[in-house]
Amino acid sequence: MKKNWWKILTVVLLFYVLVMGMVGRVPRQPILNETVRNLYFHVTMWFGMVIFLFTSLVYAIRYLRSNNITDDDKSAEFAKTGILFGLIGYVTGALWGSATWGDPLPKDPKIISAAIAMLAYFAYLVLRGAFEDEQKRARISSTYNIFAFVIFNVLIWILPRLTDSLHPGNGGNPGFKIYDSDNVMKPVFYPAIMGWTLLGVWITTLRVRIKNLDRKLSEV
């Protein structure tokens, strides 16, 4: 139970976010109206994705230094959770966009970049599936992971800022701060990032444990 305190924190944080996200006070903005609440749900998915993919990179580098196969397991599972959050972020963004921008997938540099970045990680999964030998798969996919993370960051942080974009904080647009000028959303937004990220970590640890069990069973 001592090791599980953060799971309770996850549930408490997310419960708070779900309730306050629906009934809490939000700034009044034209066009956005009540959809500004998606900040707690859609935007946090992308925050979670970046955190998971970074963790995946850290474990990939650890594997390359240690050759310990459990590091590769963790790296792969964090990447998978990151991809899951990315897919959810993409779908929720399409729904939000169809209500506010009038198009689920407008030709926005950030949306296209995100799609290409996701493809780089789909390629990672395909690459992993192409190897029979465990150590070979781990070594090559860990190396690819470093490459994919660099491409991912260039695509989602740098390129959309060089051109015009609908997303706040990109292409000369002001950041999200202008929508929340009196800081009423931050007390829900920061717990939301923490809560959703912790939920993803929880799911990842479950998958890593199943992988460990599977490995132990096949050794017997």
Added chain:
Amino acid sequence: MIPLKRLVATVVLLLTVSMNLLAQQAASQEIEMADRLREDGKIWVVVGVIALIFAGIVLYLVRLDSKISKLEKKIH
């Protein structure tokens, strides 16, 4: 010739109608939010549904977690 009384009545009528229109325009210029929804208290129904779904997912995760823990104990 139109009687004066009727003329005045018509002007007053037109004015009141146009005032009404002006008032409506002002109302629509305000930013719409789901105020009524929360005034009615019905938003809590949605919050309740979301909370129940979330509770279900958490329960599922907790059970999955404990099942994996049991398997780990069996194998170690």
